[in-house]
Amino acid sequence: MSPTPDPVAPGPGVPDRAREDACPGALRLHTADDGALARVRLPGGLLTSRQVLALAAAAEELGDGHLETTSRGNVQLRGLPEGCGAELGGRLRAAGLLPSDRHERIRNIVASPLAGIDGNGHADVTTWARELDAALCAAEWSTALSGRFLFALDDGRGDVAGLDADVTLIATPADRALLRLGRATTALRVPAVRAVAEALRAAQDFLTLLRETGAQAWRIREADPDGARLTPPGSPAVALPVLSGALPQAGPVAGPDGRHGLSAGLPFGRAGVAQWRLLAEAAADGAGELRVTPWRGAVVPGLTPELARTWTGRLTAAGLGLDPHSPWELAMACTGTPGCAKSLADVRGDAARALAGADPAAGRLLPVHWSGCERRCGHPAGTWVDALATPDGYRVAVRRPDAAPTYQATTTQQMADAVARARRTK
Incomplete structure (x- = not known):
C-alpha cells in the first residue's frame, strides 16, 4: 500500500502552538482517572532485557502492575501515585x-521492528534509530520540537x-x-550514510519555518502539507x-542466518509485569x-x-498472542472507562467480549481500534476498522x-458482528 495517512487539512483546526505542549512524558506525568500516567519514549522501540526488568519493577512497585504500549512503540506506566x-x-x-531530561519527550522515533531479522528490507534501521536518538539528545535546538513530532525509519x-x-526515511x-517530509507524495534521494543528518536538517528547517x-x-x-517549503531549492524529488x-x-x-525472531501480540497493548518478565527472559x-x-x-x-519454538509455547501459555490467525491479532483499544473520564464505554471490556466470540481468520484481518470518544486516542494509520462508542452503542466503519x-x-x-464483517473487507 502507499504510505498515505488520513487527511488533515491545515487551518483553524490546527493545534495552537502558542499553548504549551501537554504531551505526557516520563518526567511530566499526566493525570487520569486511574492515577498518574508516565510515557517512556523508546527510540526505535528498542529495550535491553535489563531495561524491560527495570520497567516491570517500576510498574509493580509504583504503578498498577502493568505496562502498556503505544501506537509509536513507546511504553506507559499507569496508576502512579501523586x-x-x-x-x-x-x-x-x-x-x-x-x-x-530536557529531550525525553522529543525522542519519538519508530523503526521497522523486523529490520535485520528476516532478511527483508535494505538496511538494519536500528542503527539509524540509535544514531538519530543520540544526535537529538546532543542538540540544543531539538528541545523546541513538540512531543508530537515523529521520525519514522523504514527499512x-x-x-x-x-x-x-x-x-x-525509507531505505x-x-x-x-x-x-x-510530512505528507508529501514525493521524496528526496539521499546517501544512506547521510540519512540521519538529512532527517535532522529537515526537523531543524521545520523549526526555522x-x-x-x-x-x-x-x-x-x-505547516507544510506537501513538504514544498521545506524542500531545499534545486533538490530533485522522486x-x-x-x-x-x-x-x-x-x-x-x-x-x-539460521536465527529466528519471535513476534508476540499484547492484548490491547497491555500486559502484566509477569508477562513482561517472561519477555525479558x-x-x-x-x-x-x-x-x-x-x-x-x-x-x-x-x-x-x-528456542523460538520453546518461547512460542511459553508466551502463548502466559496469555500473549503468537497466533497470526487469531481475531486478537491487530486488535487495539483506547483506555476507556474507568481509566478515562471522557470515554462513553468500557471499550476494552466490550472489545474483549467481541473478540472472544470471533472466529479465527482464514486470511489477514484489517486492524481494528475501539475508541471511547471522538478523540480515538492511539488509533492506527492506513486502513483500519473504527469501532466508536456512542451513548447508544457503537458506530462501525472501515476508515x-x-x-x-x-x-x-x-x-x-450487535457490534461484534459488525466489526467481524468490517475486518474482512478488502
Missing part, C-alpha cells in the same frame, strides 16, 4: 532510559512508512534512502514507491534485546529455531486514507 515522579525518574535514569518493507510521521538499494512565518503548528503536515505495508505477523520469524536467550512495535506487540530477535467512511450504527450486542 508525587512519585522523582523516584520514577531516578529509576529510569539508572536503567539508561533517560539519557537527557524498505513499507511498514512504518505509513505511520504519518513528520520525517520519514532503498545501493546504500541510498528516500527522505519524505515556524519562527520565520509565525505559524502555529506542532507537526510538518500542519515519486514515492508503492510499499507493501506488511506488518509483522505474530509467531516465529525465520531469518536468513526470552530476550536474554536471544540478542539481549526487545523491540516494542507500533502495533501493540513486541519482537524478540536472535533466537535459535529451537481508508483516500475515502470518507460510512458508519453503521449498532447496539453494543
Whole structure:
C-alpha cells in the first residue's frame, strides 16, 4: 500500500502552538482517572532485557502492575501515585532510559521492528534509530520540537512508512534512502550514510519555518502539507514507491542466518509485569534485546529455531498472542472507562467480549481500534476498522486514507458482528 495517512487539512483546526505542549512524558506525568500516567519514549522501540526488568519493577512497585504500549512503540506506566515522579525518574535514569531530561519527550522515533531479522528490507534501521536518538539528545535546538513530532525509519518493507510521521526515511538499494517530509507524495534521494543528518536538517528547517512565518503548528503536515517549503531549492524529488505495508505477523520469524525472531501480540497493548518478565527472559536467550512495535506487540530477535519454538509455547501459555490467525491479532483499544473520564464505554471490556466470540481468520484481518470518544486516542494509520462508542452503542466503519467512511450504527450486542464483517473487507 502507499504510505498515505488520513487527511488533515491545515487551518483553524490546527493545534495552537502558542499553548504549551501537554504531551505526557516520563518526567511530566499526566493525570487520569486511574492515577498518574508516565510515557517512556523508546527510540526505535528498542529495550535491553535489563531495561524491560527495570520497567516491570517500576510498574509493580509504583504503578498498577502493568505496562502498556503505544501506537509509536513507546511504553506507559499507569496508576502512579501523586508525587512519585522523582523516584520514577531516578529509576529510569539508572536503567539508561533517560539519557537527557530536557529531550525525553522529543525522542519519538519508530523503526521497522523486523529490520535485520528476516532478511527483508535494505538496511538494519536500528542503527539509524540509535544514531538519530543520540544526535537529538546532543542538540540544543531539538528541545523546541513538540512531543508530537515523529521520525519514522523504514527499512524498505513499507511498514512504518505509513505511520504519518513528520520525517520519514525509507531505505532503498545501493546504500541510498528516500527522505519524505510530512505528507508529501514525493521524496528526496539521499546517501544512506547521510540519512540521519538529512532527517535532522529537515526537523531543524521545520523549526526555522515556524519562527520565520509565525505559524502555529506542532507537526510538518500542519505547516507544510506537501513538504514544498521545506524542500531545499534545486533538490530533485522522486515519486514515492508503492510499499507493501506488511506488518509483522505474530509467531516465529525465520531469518536468513539460521536465527529466528519471535513476534508476540499484547492484548490491547497491555500486559502484566509477569508477562513482561517472561519477555525479558526470552530476550536474554536471544540478542539481549526487545523491540516494542507500533502495533501493540513486541519482537524478540536472535533466537535459535529451537528456542523460538520453546518461547512460542511459553508466551502463548502466559496469555500473549503468537497466533497470526487469531481475531486478537491487530486488535487495539483506547483506555476507556474507568481509566478515562471522557470515554462513553468500557471499550476494552466490550472489545474483549467481541473478540472472544470471533472466529479465527482464514486470511489477514484489517486492524481494528475501539475508541471511547471522538478523540480515538492511539488509533492506527492506513486502513483500519473504527469501532466508536456512542451513548447508544457503537458506530462501525472501515476508515481508508483516500475515502470518507460510512458508519453503521449498532447496539453494543450487535457490534461484534459488525466489526467481524468490517475486518474482512478488502
